[in-house]
Amino acid sequence: xxxxxxxxxxxxxxxxxxxxxxxxxxxxxxxxxxIVYDELSSVSDLPEGWTDEQEGGTYRLKRRDDLALFGxxxxxxxxxxFLFPPALRLWSAERESGSFTIHAAxxxxxxxxxxxxxxxxxxxxxxxxxxxxxxxxxxxxxxxTRENIFLLALNCGQAGGTCFCVSMNTGPxxxxxFDLALTEVLDGSLxxxxxxxxxxxxxxxxxxxxxxxxxxxxxxxxxxxIASTAARMGRTMKTDGIxxxxxxxxxxxxxxxxxxxxxxxxxxxxxxxxxxxxxVEDSTDxxxxxxxxxxxxxxxxxxxxxxxxxxxxxATSRSRYRQWMTHKLAxxxxxxxxxxxxxxxRCITWCPVAIDITEEVRAIRGEEGR
Amino acid sequence: xxxxxxxxPEPWIVRRVRKETRDIRTLELGPSRPETSFxxxxxxxxxxxxxxVGEVPISMSGQPGRSRTLVHTVRGxxxxxxAISRLRPGGVVGVRGPFGSCWPLEQAKGQDVVIVAGGIxxxxxxxxxxxxxxxxxxYRRILLFYGARTPRxxxxxxxxxxxxxxxxxxxxxxxxxxxxxxxxxxxVVTRFISSSEFETENxxxxxxxxxxxxxFAVRALQGRGLASEKIYVSMERNMKCAAGFCGRCQFGPxxxxxxxxxxxxxxxxxxxxxxxx
Amino acid sequence: MxxxxxxxxxxxxxxxxxxxxxxxxxxxxASNVRFASGETxxxxxxxxxxxxxxREGKVxxxxxxxxxxxxxxxxxxxxxxxxxxxxxxxxxxNFDALAVEETRAFALDGRCLxxxxxxxxxxxxxxMKRFSAIIIERLQATRLQLIDVYGGELAK
Numbered sequence: 001x002x003x004x005x006x007x008x009x010x011x012x013x014x015x016x017x018x019x020x021x022x023x024x025x026x027x028x029x030x031x032x033x034x035i036v037y038d039e040l041s042s043v044s045d046l047p048e049g050w051t052d053e054q055e056g057g058t059y060r061l062k063r064r065d066d067l068a069l070f071g072x073x074x075x076x077x078x079x080x081x082f083l084f085p086p087a088l089r090l091w092s093a094e095r096e097s098g099s100f101t102i103h104a105a106x107x108x109x110x111x112x113x114x115x116x117x118x119x120x121x122x123x124x125x126x127x128x129x130x131x132x133x134x135x136x137x138x139x140x141x142x143x144x145t146r147e148n149i150f151l152l153a154l155n156c157g158q159a160g161g162t163c164f165c166v167s168m169n170t171g172p173x174x175x176x177x178f179d180l181a182l183t184e185v186l187d188g189s190l191x192x193x194x195x196x197x198x199x200x201x202x203x204x205x206x207x208x209x210x211x212x213x214x215x216x217x218x219x220x221x222x223x224x225x226i227a228s229t230a231a232r233m234g235r236t237m238k239t240d241g242i243x244x245x246x247x248x249x250x251x252x253x254x255x256x257x258x259x260x261x262x263x264x265x266x267x268x269x270x271x272x273x274x275x276x277x278x279x280v281e282d283s284t285d286x287x288x289x290x291x292x293x294x295x296x297x298x299x300x301x302x303x304x305x306x307x308x309x310x311x312x313x314x315a316t317s318r319s320r321y322r323q324w325m326t327h328k329l330a331x332x333x334x335x336x337x338x339x340x341x342x343x344x345x346r347c348i349t350w351c352p353v354a355i356d357i358t359e360e361v362r363a364i365r366g367e368e369g370r
Numbered sequence: 371x372x373x374x375x376x377x378x379p380e381p382w383i384v385r386r387v388r389k390e391t392r393d394i395r396t397l398e399l400g401p402s403r404p405e406t407s408f409x410x411x412x413x414x415x416x417x418x419x420x421x422x423v424g425e426v427p428i429s430m431s432g433q434p435g436r437s438r439t440l441v442h443t444v445r446g447x448x449x450x451x452x453a454i455s456r457l458r459p460g461g462v463v464g465v466r467g468p469f470g471s472c473w474p475l476e477q478a479k480g481q482d483v484v485i486v487a488g489g490i491x492x493x494x495x496x497x498x499x500x501x502x503x504x505x506x507x508x509y510r511r512i513l514l515f516y517g518a519r520t521p522r523x524x525x526x527x528x529x530x531x532x533x534x535x536x537x538x539x540x541x542x543x544x545x546x547x548x549x550x551x552x553x554x555x556x557x558v559v560t561r562f563i564s565s566s567e568f569e570t571e572n573x574x575x576x577x578x579x580x581x582x583x584x585x586f587a588v589r590a591l592q593g594r595g596l597a598s599e600k601i602y603v604s605m606e607r608n609m610k611c612a613a614g615f616c617g618r619c620q621f622g623p624x625x626x627x628x629x630x631x632x633x634x635x636x637x638x639x640x641x642x643x644x645x646x647x
Numbered sequence: 648m649x650x651x652x653x654x655x656x657x658x659x660x661x662x663x664x665x666x667x668x669x670x671x672x673x674x675x676x677a678s679n680v681r682f683a684s685g686e687t688x689x690x691x692x693x694x695x696x697x698x699x700x701x702r703e704g705k706v707x708x709x710x711x712x713x714x715x716x717x718x719x720x721x722x723x724x725x726x727x728x729x730x731x732x733x734x735x736x737x738x739x740x741n742f743d744a745l746a747v748e749e750t751r752a753f754a755l756d757g758r759c760l761x762x763x764x765x766x767x768x769x770x771x772x773x774x775m776k777r778f779s780a781i782i783i784e785r786l787q788a789t790r791l792q793l794i795d796v797y798g799g800e801l802a803k
Contacts, residue, residue, distance in 0.1 A: 090377055090378075091377070091378055093421065095421060098383075098460065098462065099381045099383070099402055099462050100381055100421050100462060100464070101381075102378055102379060102381075102464070104375055104378055131614075131615070132615065135613075135614045135615075135628075136613070136614060136628060137376045137613040137614060137615070139613075139615055140375055140377075247640065250640075250644050250647070251644075276615070276617055277616060277617035277618065278610070278611070278615065278616045278617070279610055279616065279618070280424075280425070280610040280611065280616070282419075282422060282423060282424045282425065283422065284421070284422030288421075288422060291421055291422040295611075295616075298616070298618075300617070304608075305608065305618055306607065306608055306618070307608050308606060308607060308608050309447045309448070310447070313607065313608075313646060313647070314646050314647075315646065316646060318646075319645075319646035319647070323620075323647075327620065330623075331620070331622060331623035334623035335623055335625070
């Protein structure tokens with residue numbers, strides 16, 4: 001399938017085509033001083049003309065001097081909030097005649113269309129696919145939600161201040177698992193998208209939007225955008241031998257150093273697009289006749305996470321930070337075949353004390369500087 | 371028995387409750403639906419649910435071959451385990467399972483089997499003892515070393531006596547402390563490892579008990595010359611889903627609910643020897 | 648009596664590795680003893696001038712705690728060594744020891760051995776090595792018992 005061009009002014013047709021098919025459209029919009037993922041009804045809901053400035057422990061929105069629709073990196077939300085919801089009822093039960101019956105929760109929800117998924121995020125979704133669908137057991141809710149997603153990828157035109165997808169081989173170009181992939185190009189008075197269909201589903205939607213084959217110079221324009229993003233990464237991380245490095249440095253003095261800074265607030269686990277730890281809450285109504293079980297997001301930074309009879313296995317912040325980072329970069333590889341990190345930089349941006357995972361790795365390697 | 375959705379419990383009815391010690395009970399469960407059949411391998415566990423209270427992982431502690439009976443030995447330490455301990459015949463327990471890895475009884479065939487249990491750790495090992503004894507001719511020596519806190523805390527005391535009376539099995543029992551009325555051994559269970567006769571070149575060891583106890587038992591077994599690949603431990607971690615999703619039972623790169631609870635010491639030695647992993 | 652003891656003594660695990668000459672010296676300080684079931688071997692605060700190599704039976708080391716009665720701290724069986732208070736002043740037992748079952752043992756005269764060791768440092772060193780190993784092993788076991796792994800928080 002060759003590349004096509006869609007003009008910015010025709011983009012609303014995309015939304016209409018998706019709505020016609022009954023999709024609930026979600027994507028980036030400005031709210032509470034950040035760009036978050038929420039419901040979208042048209043192009044005008046997108047953060048037109050906004051960009052973000054990100055650094056360790058810092059996130060600010062700033063106005064651009066152009067009208068790019070996707071001129072920013074990633075915000076505190078990730079697509080896991082839709083595929084792996086923060087709170088999910090697993091089942092409800094009723095007591096009856098000495099026993100009880102359980103009803104699996106199966107809410108019918110409209111299929112979701114993800115607008116503007118970055119390459120790093122596609123990798124993150126693929127990583128969670130492996131956890132929830134390709135293990136010994138399959139999470140039925142994840143599977144049902146996932147198979148109906150329409151995924152519109154966006155090749156980043158703006159590198160984030162804490163991004164390092166190039167180091168992690170996860171971007172900035174989307175290479176798989178998308179229905180449509182767009183690259184936004186602003187060239188003088190021109191504002192268009194170079195579009196690639198990844199599936200028949202994507203091609204079918206594209207057919208309902210005004211489009212034409214991309215000219216060579218337009219494709220080059222898109223390539224320049226992607227190359228420019230790749231050259232402006234905010235961070236780097238050397239990943240060779242990282243698993244053995246962390247496995248053989250479980251008592252490295254650096255862990256004490258990071259423990260003196262880490263608040264165990266868990267922000268990193270909340271914003272990380274691959275973190276998947278959860279807890280379960282069992283409750284009843286006041287009469288004790290109806291019960292429910294809910295699954296909720298949890299974090300390995302809580303004392304609860306490793307609690308067994310009378311105490312937590314990981315009682316110190318040192319052990320909990322070590323668990324998070326060693327899991328993300330090392331044990332994940334043994335568990336799922338890939339790194340758990342996609343280089344999105346969220347954990348660096350949203351850490352209140354600006355702990356930088358790339359810096360921590362360098363310190364354990366014994367290397368100085370950035 | 372796990373159906374399409376591994377997260378949904380199935381109600382089982384309590385048939386019998388036996389008081390083992392002051393805080394340990396053994397429950398015998400029967401299925402609530404006549405067509406239910408449940409098979410497990412020694413070492414595996416179920417998630418047991420008390421309506422509205424919560425769920426905990428408990429190893430099976432009964433005969434593996436009985437498809438319409440489940441036996442679980444529970445110590446009341448938290449809200450859920452105490453609620454399970456308070457159940458009476460006719461009570462209902464939600465069951466999800468079986469989960470986890472099992473004792474390497476196949477690989478141990480033709481060898482001496484050394485079983486070291488501490489405290490309630492004897493419960494997850496009891497199905498292994500049953501399986502070994504029901505295929506006695508497939509194994510050489512069978513040795514069971516059991517340690518508990520005091521004589522009153524000895525689990526399955528009558529059964530231990532029966533096993534001890536057999537001519538084809540060695541059973542040694544000790545307690546950490548006792549009044550002078552106790553005529554048995556007092557001391558750590560690891561002492562039996564140093565002093566008993568078994569073929570270290572051709573033995574498999576199964577360990578279950580507090581981590582500290584298992585650590586010392588591993589040392590003692592290694593001191594006798596047993597290879598790490600032949601020593602098996604049963605680990606325990608916080609569990610909510612038992613299906614490899616919630617991430618809480620991680621122990622280094624392993625998930626205790628899925629890669630364990632039974633591990634060969636060789637496979638997890640780096641993590642076992644690291645504090646707060 | 649001493650002549651017939653030597654071959655039997657040499658079989659006891661405590662003597663593994665001792666030279667023939669050292670065994671002969673030790674045999675000179677050794678005698679064969681027997682305790683009936685329930686018989687007291689020694690009492691706390693009595694003079695400690697012997698140690699015992701248990702050949703058969705079971706011995707309980709006890710401490711008497713007012714209000715709680717006699718508590719058994721450790722039992723010892725065949726092949727194990729009972730008593731080390733003879734090694735250092737004030738040469739007094741700190742605990743009670745009694746035979747739980749009919750017990751046979753070699754009793755070694757501590758006073759006799761102390762004199763021999765002062766004169767023969769090689770023998771002294773061999774004895775010290777073995778006793779250190781026993782004491783270390785006993786200490787490690789006691790520490791494990793002390794942290795009460797089966798009770799309360801650490802229980803499975």
